[in-house]
Amino acid sequence: MRGLIADILPFSVSDGPGIRTSVFFKGCPLRCAWCHNPEDQLPGRQVMVRFSACLRCGACSVCPGGARGSAGEYDMTRCTGCGTCVSLCPAGACRMHGQYMDAEEVASRVLRDRPFFRSRGGATLTGGEPLSQAAFARDVAQRLHAEGVHVLVETCGFVPWEAFQAVLPFVDGFLYDWKITDPQAHRHWTGQDNRLILNNLRRLDREGADIVLRCPVIPGVNDTQAHFRGIGQLTEELPRIRHVDILPYHPLGNDKRGQLGLEKDGFHAPDAADVLSWKEQLQRLCCVPVRT
Amino acid sequence: MKGYLAWDDRHLDDALEVEFHFTQVYQTYTGRGLATREAECLRVSLPAALRPVREGDLLFGRRMFRPLGVAPSYWDDDTDGLDNVSFYADIGRLERVMNRPSQTPENRHAIQEMVAFWRRENVNAKVRAAYDERMRREMHSDLWNRESGVIFGLYRLVFSQLDYDKLVRLGLPGLRKEVLTRAKDPDLTESQRDFLSALLEIICLLTDLVARYEKELTALLELGADPDWIQPMLDSARRLQEGAPACFRDALQLVWFYSALCGGRDxxxxxxxxxxxxxxxxxxxxxxxxxxxxxxxxxxxxxxxxxxxxxxxxxxxxxxxxxxxxxxxxxxxxxxxxxxxxxxxxxxxxxxxxxxxxxxxxxxxxxxxxxxxxxxxxxxxxxxxxxxxxxxxxxxxxxxxxxGCGEYVLGHRSMGTPNSIINLAKALEVTLHGGTDPVRGCSHGLDLGSPESFTTFEQLVDAYKRQVEYFTAMAARHQRMVYDAVKENSAMLMMSLLMDDCVLKAQPLIPGLRYLAGTYETYGNTTVADSLCAIQEMVYRKKRLTLPELVEILDQDFEGHEDLRQELLRCPKFGNDDHEADEMARMVNTHVFETTARQAVAQGLSSYLVVVINNGANVDLGRYTLATADGRHAFTYLSNGNNPTAGMDCCGLPAMLRSIASTPMQLTAGTAQNLxxxxxxxxxxxxxxxxxxxxxxxxxxxxxxISVMDRGELEDAMVHPEKYQNLFVRVGGFSARFVDLDPGTQADMLTRALY
Structure with a gap:
């Protein structure tokens, strides 16, 4: 089965235990305002332009969509993703992001790194939203599982329950994002309500899945007592949550937003004292370990 | 960087009495047995090399290196680190003393004569004097860090690991007993007896020098020095004259003392x-x-x-x-x-x-x-x-x-100091220039045809291989000549005493040593492999340009051809788990490793192997190497050790390690991998x-x-992104190549956790 992959990155050490290879699926149903992988939101191939590397040679001015000028001007809104500029750019400043791959190819690529997984590591399917391509994700997970690879899925949870059902037999655990407790605020900042996400989380818990709750904390958005209490309550309610991971906002997605022709997200990074304070507050409210 | 730190020309008196005495003894004893001559010379040079203990020293045996002496290797500061083997002469230091304003005309004249004598008589010079015309042409200079060339000779016996276990177990008296027992053998030849007598002289000399420290320390104590500091050293000095080390301190003291006087470094x-x-x-x-x-x-x-x-x-x-x-x-x-x-x-x-x-x-x-x-x-x-x-x-x-940088040797059984350097990228360069070095503008290596004549990639590779074989044979020959010159001029007594099987055979280091092995260093292995990959792709497959055109562009350092350079950079590169690139590296390395190993028999060595190490020579040699087809600019660094060229590995650590693992490391005497x-x-x-x-x-x-990356390196990555293609920044699910980020973001990243 074929699917759209944004990237496959080896030697990942923050997306689960040990040395892991992270498979980034392209396409996500949410539009989180702070998203640090904005290039993985759209479910199609996209051109990214690293403007700082552009030689202003004008090789790309033949752009059939008219997105490229003769001396380094760009209008990303006119980009159709045809890739003409990518093939012509001598500096490699224009890059095509995303490629269609067979599940077998993805699995075989991951399996090359297997010697590094040893007893702790494995593969993490992330993105984007891997479960937006549930059948493809299942195919990949099944192949890896059959080879004895420890498989984790990082998910935003905004997918039909059937998507979880599809991968559950082949997955060792979930890194489950919980962004905002208040449903309306959730819709405001991510474009979608959180009820489906919560229902899936509860069902996943009932199914006995191993869960790490991953909570991005964005100053001015969800660094509130109410949200923190909500996280705490979830850990009380759902016994399968093993840890809470705080993911403090960082502005690195802005760089990639620029390469996609998007404006900056406008948030500010917290300082270390803020992060420590969040951790302390959350640890008081949660009945499982809180990590940063 | 300066070599031997313990000396300073200011310590040398105008009269250079020790050096004149050393020269006189050398001349007097020439013709009366190498071992005897060496022992007599050491009796002059070693006592003059020792310095008093300094405050804070818990062990005695500070030494300086005189401008004349005999050592496994003496590092000549005037050439920024060229080694001198056996009987060495630091002409630069002698001349500096000679030219002092305080110098008398008579002394100046006498020093001049002494310098003239040692210019001929030092063992490095004797090796070079034995070169045939071809070696003189190809190995025109020893200044590998200042001149252009494929091959440079090195002169040293350094890095051998002496049998300090035996030294600690037996002590000086025990060593003496061992040699005396051996000397009782009635079947020994006269030269064997001379050798063993010289060893006994050396043991006696070392014991006397320990006694000298005993006197010095006693005097310090009498002058009121802190007994808690001096007394343990003094006790140790007394014990070491009488028997084997009795405690940890004695063992450490004796090992230091012996190694300092021998000039060993490992x-x-x-x-x-x-x-x-x-x-x-x-x-x-x-x-x-x-x-x-x-x-x-x-x-x-x-x-x-x-x-x-x-x-x-x-x-x-x-x-x-x-x-x-x-x-x-x-x-x-x-x-x-x-x-x-x-x-x-x-x-x-x-x-x-x-x-x-x-x-x-x-x-x-x-x-x-x-x-x-x-x-x-x-x-x-x-x-x-x-x-x-x-x-x-x-x-x-x-x-x-x-x-050194991780080259194998058999502890106290073998010798294998790298005694040549070969710049493989330069070997490809002279091959592409019909047997001339375009940097020096003169004939160098074999003329195997012009670029036009290499109509297939295989022809080019064959020519490159022949070129490497030509220089490898020369390197092996040089190694043998260094050993021969050492053998003909010295017994290397202090080494012989603690190396198998010199005492047993009653023979000096060469030929007494159990395994007389050899090695040499190659540089630019990956640069060559990546360049051949690019040539194969661009010239022979895509026919993007002809080989003569490419050579001309390389000669001009890609001037006006940046687009071509970018294309060359995008050709397969070693370090990315890319089958084609890794196979090319495997071919380049296997060829040079096997060619080298075959030289052992011809030169009478127990083995002759390549070491692929990571000192700074890749930078020095790169300074005299034109642009290469892998996209590297002229006169910049070559690949380092058995690593991908800096900045060319961009598929992550596992891919890099898999590439490295695909090279035939087990055919070398050591390869260095950086992480x-x-x-x-x-x-x-x-x-x-x-x-x-x-x-x-x-x-x-x-x-x-393994080196740990710090903030400074990330800052360097901002200035030289080309060197850091494999540096990923990760925060949770976020991942990016550091060099793909804009400068502002990179600056931000500097404050963050990275891996």
């Missing part, structure tokens, strides 16, 4: 030869661990003050007769190193399944603190490689050691570092040189 399996006395002293309460560390720190300081390179100490590994005691002292050796925090000594840890976890934990902490030591060796793979390449038994292979990791990986994910090392070793990688 200390081999220190955990083995210090382990038993260390355990005895600790268990009896005679010494604390802290006292042992203080002594070791004094040892390290003497090492640092005497010589500015190498000084390798090996701990761990299979084949230790006393592994429990050895592990105990390993902890003290490494703890002292952690406290010393200098570039020397160079600690090396042989990692094997039985390694004491405490030793590994300490090594891990040292690495995480940003020390680049210990260098980690894959013991199982190394034993196997040494066994196969050096043709020795398992028991002997288990006694491998390493020196740059972030500090946060050590602090936040120590289990990952464990997994990484275990996996690299499972892949068959022989050694790992």
């Amino acid at each position: 200390f081999g399996r220190m955990d083995v030869y210090l382990g038993d006395l260390y355990a005895k002293d600790l268990d009896s309460g005679a010494m604390t661990e802290e006292e042992a560390i203080s002594l070791l720190l004094s040892f390290y300081r003497l090492m640092k003050d005497t010589d500015s390179r190498d000084g390798r100490i090996v701990v761990g590994g299979v084949g230790r007769r006393n592994s429990a005691n050895a592990d105990r002292v390993s902890l003290a050796i490494l703890k002292a190193g952690e406290r010393f925090r200098e570039l020397k000594p160079e600690f090396s840890l042989r990692i094997y399944p039985g390694l004491d976890p405490q030793v590994w934990n300490l090594a891990f902490r040292m690495l995480s603190e940003g020390m680049t030591y210990p260098l980690l060796f894959n013991d199982t793979a190394s034993v196997s490689a040494v066994r196969n390449t050096m043709h020795v038994s398992l028991e002997e292979a288990e006694q491998y050691g390493f020196f 740059k990791l972030s500090r946060s990986l050590f602090t936040d994910h120590p289990d990952v570092v464990d997994d990484l090392v275990d996996t690299a070793f499972d892949l068959g990688i022989l050694s790992l040189n």
